[in-house]
Amino acid sequence: MTAQVLVLYFAQSVELTGLKEEELPDVPTPISSRDLWTLLLRRHPRLAALQHHVILAVRQQYVAVGDQVVTLADGDEVAVVPPLSGG
Amino acid sequence: MTAQVLVLYFAQSVELTGLKEEELPDVPTPISSRDLWTLLLRRHPRLAALQHHVILAVRQQYVAVGDQVVTLADGDEVAVVPPLSGG
Amino acid sequence: MSEEPRDVFKLSRDRLSVQEVVDAVSSASCGAISVFIGTTREDQVEGRKVIGLEYEAYELMAQSEFTKLCDDIRARWPTVTHICIHHRLGWVKVGEASVAMAISSPHRGDGQQAVQHGISQLKAKLPIWKKEVYDTQEASWKENGE
Amino acid sequence: MSEEPRDVFKLSRDRLSVQEVVDAVSSASCGAISVFIGTTREDQVEGRKVIGLEYEAYELMAQSEFTKLCDDIRARWPTVTHICIHHRLGWVKVGEASVAMAISSPHRGDGQQAVQHGISQLKAKLPIWKKEVYDTQEASWKENGE
Numbered sequence: 506m507t508a509q510v511l512v513l514y515f516a517q518s519v520e521l522t523g524l525k526e527e528e529l530p531d532v533p534t535p536i537s538s539r540d541l542w543t544l545l546l547r548r549h550p551r552l553a554a555l556q557h558h559v560i561l562a563v564r565q566q567y568v569a570v571g572d573q574v575v576t577l578a579d580g581d582e583v584a585v586v587p588p589l590s591g592g
Numbered sequence: 593m594t595a596q597v598l599v600l601y602f603a604q605s606v607e608l609t610g611l612k613e614e615e616l617p618d619v620p621t622p623i624s625s626r627d628l629w630t631l632l633l634r635r636h637p638r639l640a641a642l643q644h645h646v647i648l649a650v651r652q653q654y655v656a657v658g659d660q661v662v663t664l665a666d667g668d669e670v671a672v673v674p675p676l677s678g679g
Numbered sequence: 680m681s682e683e684p685r686d687v688f689k690l691s692r693d694r695l696s697v698q699e700v701v702d703a704v705s706s707a708s709c710g711a712i713s714v715f716i717g718t719t720r721e722d723q724v725e726g727r728k729v730i731g732l733e734y735e736a737y738e739l740m741a742q743s744e745f746t747k748l749c750d751d752i753r754a755r756w757p758t759v760t761h762i763c764i765h766h767r768l769g770w771v772k773v774g775e776a777s778v779a780m781a782i783s784s785p786h787r788g789d790g791q792q793a794v795q796h797g798i799s800q801l802k803a804k805l806p807i808w809k810k811e812v813y814d815t816q817e818a819s820w821k822e823n824g825e
Numbered sequence: 826m827s828e829e830p831r832d833v834f835k836l837s838r839d840r841l842s843v844q845e846v847v848d849a850v851s852s853a854s855c856g857a858i859s860v861f862i863g864t865t866r867e868d869q870v871e872g873r874k875v876i877g878l879e880y881e882a883y884e885l886m887a888q889s890e891f892t893k894l895c896d897d898i899r900a901r902w903p904t905v906t907h908i909c910i911h912h913r914l915g916w917v918k919v920g921e922a923s924v925a926m927a928i929s930s931p932h933r934g935d936g937q938q939a940v941q942h943g944i945s946q947l948k949a950k951l952p953i954w955k956k957e958v959y960d961t962q963e964a965s966w967k968e969n970g971e
Contacts, residue, residue: 515883516954517966558968562952565886584883584952588968591882591912591953592863592924592944602737603808604820645822649806652740671737671806675822678736678766678807679717679778679798697860701843707867707920714843714860715933721853774853787861787944795937 507531508577512545513584518559521551534577538563542570545585552585560586594618595664599632600671605646608638621664625650629657632672639672647673682706684753687763688745690736695765695776704761704783711787713794717778719771727813731772732821737806741766748800752782755796756789762797766807777809828852832895833909836882841911841922850907850929857933859940863924865917873959877918878967883952887912894946898928901942902935908943912953923955 509530514522532544538561546552552559561568562584563575577583596617601609619631625648633639639646648655649671650662664670687703701712722729749762760783771777780797784790802823812818833849847858868875895908906929917923926943930936948969958964 513883515881515952516956562883562886565883565889584886586883586952587954587966589949589952590955590967590969591880591951592948592969600737602735602806603810649737649740652737652743671740673737673806674808674820676803676806677809677821677823678734678741678805679802679823696844697847698842698844701862705864705920710864710866712862712864712922714862715937716847716858716860717933718851718856718858720856720931774851776858785866787863787941791861791937791941795933798933 508534509579510581510583516587518585522549535574538568538573595621596666597668597670603674605672609636622661625655685761686749689765692769695779700779700781703763704781706783709783711790712783713790714781716776718776719773721773727815733810734768740806744805752793756793758789831907834891835911838915841925846925846927849909850927855929857936858929859936860927861940862922864922865919867919873961879956880914886952890951898939902939904935
């Protein structure tokens with residue numbers, strides 16, 4: 506199975522990808538968050554600068570990059586979340 | 593020796609004495625703060641309602657009612673300080 | 680580049696302006712402003728309803744005790760930059776602010792602790808009194824730390 | 826007589842109004858409003874001078890994380906009445922406020938602790954980012970808890 510998801514980039518990841526968002530039409534699902542990150546990394550090799558510092562958000566819930574498996578549906582939001590610095 | 597002091601009343605002591613301030617022309621000095629309080633109590637017996645709850649201020653410095661001896665000069669301010677409730 | 684520390688104290692019969700208290704401590708060298716505002720709470724006391732508070736102060740002495748309070752805060756939290764307290768006098772009806780305290784500091788931990796300590800000390804040391812006034816026309820003098 | 830608790834969150838490119846944040850939590854049942862204001866500090870980083878911060882947020886998610894933050898505060902301090910956070914986005918120059926948080930509570934201890942915890946959680950959990958901008962035109966993304 507695959508899903509069409511909307512990937513949102515924030516902060517440093519906007520500068521590294523040159524994008525604020527993009528549609529990804531064929532993301533395999535279910536998928537581990539680590540594989541999801543690897544897929545983004547393949548599209549945008551400069552995201553490697555965030556390796557070990559980044560987490561993801563899937564449908565607006567944080568997901569650490571690791572073994573956790575997420576199920577994606579068409580239209581889901583996936584966000585790249587560099588280290589937070591609000592306040 | 594005696595001194596002429598200005599006695600200031602605040603909060604409940606205004607209601608008990610009916611006064612906001614008064615001049616006392618012949619206060620003995622040096623005098624213990626307990627004797628100073630007793631002297632005020634003799635002038636205004638209703639101040640007994642504050643007994644054990646009151647402290648004094650002499651030249652704008654707090655003085656507990658007790659053995660401490662204060663030296664008064666003409667024009668000095670003595671204040672009757674009921675329990676504080678600022679804030 | 681370091682600023683002269685400011686200690687600002689005001690007793691006033693006018694409504695308190697939080698903005699004014701915050702502006703009094705603002706500083707380009709500070710990342711944190713910690714503020715406390717004390718307001719008159721709607722309260723029932725023995726079946727009577729509190730409609731407001733009546734405040735009075737020994738004004739000159741309050742100013743000198745405020746200076747001591749600031750010295751004490753600066754001794755405990757040396758990074759504190761500016762300190763401001765505005766306290767109302769006279770009639771303060773339910774829902775309105777009676778006191779506002781603001782402290783600026785480079786980082787937030789010190790300022791927040793300093794405000795907590797400052798408000799406790801204000802209640803314990805500043806010669807200010809309040810009388811609770813009830814809807815029955817009765818009134819009673821309050822005591823902090825009861 | 827007890828009020829419905831209010832949780833108020835606003836992200837905005839306009840200057841923050843402390844008065845608006847305080848008014849959002851005011852309540853006749855509360856005697857205490859605890860406030861924290863975070864401002865942009867004038868700073869030197871490796872010989873460059875910070876002239877301001879540029880903020881961005883994942884806005885919808887920030888709103889839902891704010892709701893979780895409020896639930897967490899109310900679980901820890903059940904007496905907390907109202908909670909308000911305003912956070913700026915976009916350009917915030919040195920000396921201006923980037924965040925203001927206010928909490929009302931019947932008594933002051935709970936509200937002061939809740940604000941401290943709330944600001945820590947905001948920095949740890951809300952999807953908001955800032956970039957420090959220097960007088961050399963350079964900039965660098967910040968990380969909380971560095």
